[in-house]
Amino acid sequence: MPQNDSKKLNIPQAVISRLPRYYRFLGELLRDDIFRINSAELAKMMGVTASQLRQDLSRFGEFGLRGYGYNVKYLYDRISEILGITNNYRAVIVGAGDSGNAIAANPVFMKRSIRLCGVFDSGDRVGMTVAGHTVADISGLFDFCSANEVDILVITLPKNDAAALAPIISELPIKGVWNFSGAELNLKPDIPVQNVDIEDTLMMLCHKIVSSDQYR
Amino acid sequence: MPQNDSKKLNIPQAVISRLPRYYRFLGELLRDDIFRINSAELAKMMGVTASQLRQDLSRFGEFGLRGYGYNVKYLYDRISEILGITNNYRAVIVGAGDSGNAIAANPVFMKRSIRLCGVFDSGDRVGMTVAGHTVADISGLFDFCSANEVDILVITLPKNDAAALAPIISELPIKGVWNFSGAELNLKPDIPVQNVDIEDTLMMLCHKIVSSDQYR
DNA sequence: TAGATTGTTAATCGATTAACAATC
DNA sequence: TAGATTGTTAATCGATTAACAATC
Numbered sequence: 001m002p003q004n005d006s007k008k009l010n011i012p013q014a015v016i017s018r019l020p021r022y023y024r025f026l027g028e029l030l031r032d033d034i035f036r037i038n039s040a041e042l043a044k045m046m047g048v049t050a051s052q053l054r055q056d057l058s059r060f061g062e063f064g065l066r067g068y069g070y071n072v073k074y075l076y077d078r079i080s081e082i083l084g085i086t087n088n089y090r091a092v093i094v095g096a097g098d099s100g101n102a103i104a105a106n107p108v109f110m111k112r113s114i115r116l117c118g119v120f121d122s123g124d125r126v127g128m129t130v131a132g133h134t135v136a137d138i139s140g141l142f143d144f145c146s147a148n149e150v151d152i153l154v155i156t157l158p159k160n161d162a163a164a165l166a167p168i169i170s171e172l173p174i175k176g177v178w179n180f181s182g183a184e185l186n187l188k189p190d191i192p193v194q195n196v197d198i199e200d201t202l203m204m205l206c207h208k209i210v211s212s213d214q215y216r
Numbered sequence: 217m218p219q220n221d222s223k224k225l226n227i228p229q230a231v232i233s234r235l236p237r238y239y240r241f242l243g244e245l246l247r248d249d250i251f252r253i254n255s256a257e258l259a260k261m262m263g264v265t266a267s268q269l270r271q272d273l274s275r276f277g278e279f280g281l282r283g284y285g286y287n288v289k290y291l292y293d294r295i296s297e298i299l300g301i302t303n304n305y306r307a308v309i310v311g312a313g314d315s316g317n318a319i320a321a322n323p324v325f326m327k328r329s330i331r332l333c334g335v336f337d338s339g340d341r342v343g344m345t346v347a348g349h350t351v352a353d354i355s356g357l358f359d360f361c362s363a364n365e366v367d368i369l370v371i372t373l374p375k376n377d378a379a380a381l382a383p384i385i386s387e388l389p390i391k392g393v394w395n396f397s398g399a400e401l402n403l404k405p406d407i408p409v410q411n412v413d414i415e416d417t418l419m420m421l422c423h424k425i426v427s428s429d430q431y432r
Numbered sequence: 433t434a435g436a437t438t439g440t441t442a443a444t445c446g447a448t449t450a451a452c453a454a455t456c
Numbered sequence: 457t458a459g460a461t462t463g464t465t466a467a468t469c470g471a472t473t474a475a476c477a478a479t480c
Contacts, residue, residue, distance in 0.1 A: 012447070014447065015447090049449065051449050052447090052448060052449075055449085065455090065456060066454070
C-alpha cells in the first residue's frame with residue numbers, strides 16, 4: 001500500500017510543487033549514467049540554492065550521505081515513491097477532440113506507466129478511433145469506470161461541456177481528475193483535481209512579455 | 217505603448233500568478249451582467265480571503281471605491297492592461313503533431329485576440345494543413361517571423377526536437393515563447409518563456425491522489 | 433449623516449537562505 | 457585522520473491575514 005508521508009508530515013505545497021522537477025533532472029542524470037551527485041551541483045544545474053534542495057529533501061527523510069552526496073538512483077526512487085507515480089494507474093480520457101488526441105499521444109502515459117484504457121465522448125465522435133481506442137458514449141462512463149477500476153479521469157472536453165459534466169464526475173468511482181478543460185469543476189471536495197489551465201499560462205506569458213526588458 | 221507597471225513596482229510573482237484567475241472570474245461576472253462586486257463576495261466565489269484580494273489589487277493602484285466595491289468592467293480592464301493581453305499578438309506554432317493541432321484549435325487564441333499566422337514543422341508534416349494553415353518547413357522560420365512581425369512562438373514539438381531547436385529559437389525576432397514540449401529550453405535570458413509542463417502536472421496529480429484521504 | 437467597504441498598516445505566519453555541527 | 461557534504465538549526469526574508477482609519 002502506497003504510503004502518504006507528505007500529508008502526514010505536513011509538507012508545504014511549495015515543496016511538493018518542486019518535486020516533479022527534481023525528479024525529471026534526476027532521471028536525466030540517470031540516463032547520462034551519473035550515479036552520484038551533491039546538492040551544490042544539482043542545485044546549480046537546476047537554478048535553485050543547494051540549501052533549498054537539501055531542506056526540501058530532508059523533509060521526507062535522510063536520502064543523502066554526509067561527505068558523499070546523493071546516490072542518484074536511490075534519490076530518484078524515493079521521490080518516485082513520495083509522488084506516487086509508480087502505482088500503475090489506469091486512465092480514461094473524456095473528450096475525443098484535438099486535446100484528447102494530443103493527450104492520448106503524449107509520451108508521458110507510457111513513461112509513467114499509466115495505462116490508457118478507454119476514450120469517451122458524445123455525439124458524432126462516438127465510434128471514432130483515438131490512440132487505438134474506439135470512442136464510447138459518455139453514458140457508459142460510470143459502468144466502465146467501475147468494471148475497469150479506472151483511477152484517473154482525464155478531461156479534455158470543451159469548457160462548457162466539462163462544467164456540465166461535473167455532477168456526474170463527482171459520483172464516479174475514480175481516484176483523481178486531470179482537468180484540461182479550463183472549467184472550474186465543482187466536485188465533491190475529497191476528489192483530487194489537477195487543473196491544467198492553458199489560458200492562464202498564456203496570460204502569464206503575455207505578462208512576462210509586457211514586463212520584460214523589451215518594453216522598457 | 218504598453219506600460220509595465222508590475223516590474224517597475226516590484227510585484228511578487230505570487231501576486232502575478234493569481235491575476236489570470238481573478239481576470240477569468242471577472243469575465244464570468246461580466247457575462248452574467250453583474251456590474252458591481254465587493255471584495256468579500258468575489259473572494260468567497262474564488263476561495264481566497266478578501267484581504268488577499270484587496271492587498272493584491274492595491275499593489276497596482278486604487279481600482280475600487282470605498283463604501284461601494286469594485287466596478288467589474290473597470291477592474292476587468294485594469295487587469296487586462298496589467299497582464300498585457302490586449303496587445304493583438306501574432307503567433308506561430310512550431311510542431312504540427314497532435315499537440316500543435318490541439319493548441320491551434322484552442323479557443324483561447326480567439327478569446328484573447330491572438331492571431332495565429334503560421335504553422336511550422338519538418339519532414340513529412342510539411343504541406344499538411346493545421347487550422348487552415350499549410351505547414352511550412354522550419355528552415356523558413358526566421359524569415360517568416362521577421363516578415364510577419366511574429367510576437368509569440370508556440371512550441372509543440374516533441375521534447376528532443378524542441379531542445380535541439382533552442383539555439384535557433386534564441387535568435388528569432390520574437391517577444392516570447394509558449395513552450396509545451398517539456399524541454400527546458402536554454403534560451404538567451406532576455407526572452408520570456410512560459411513553460412507548460414504536462415508531465416509535471418501529472419506527477420502533481422499522482423501525489424494528490426496518494427496523499428488524499430482515500431489512502432489513509 | 434450612517435453604513436459600507438476600500439486601501440493600507442501592523443501582526444502573524446510561512447518559506448528561503450545561511451551557517452554549522454554531525455558524520456560519512 | 458582530514459576533507460567533504462549532509463541534515464538541521466537559526467536568521468532572514470517575504471507573503472498572508474487581521475484590523476482599522478480613510479472615505480465614498
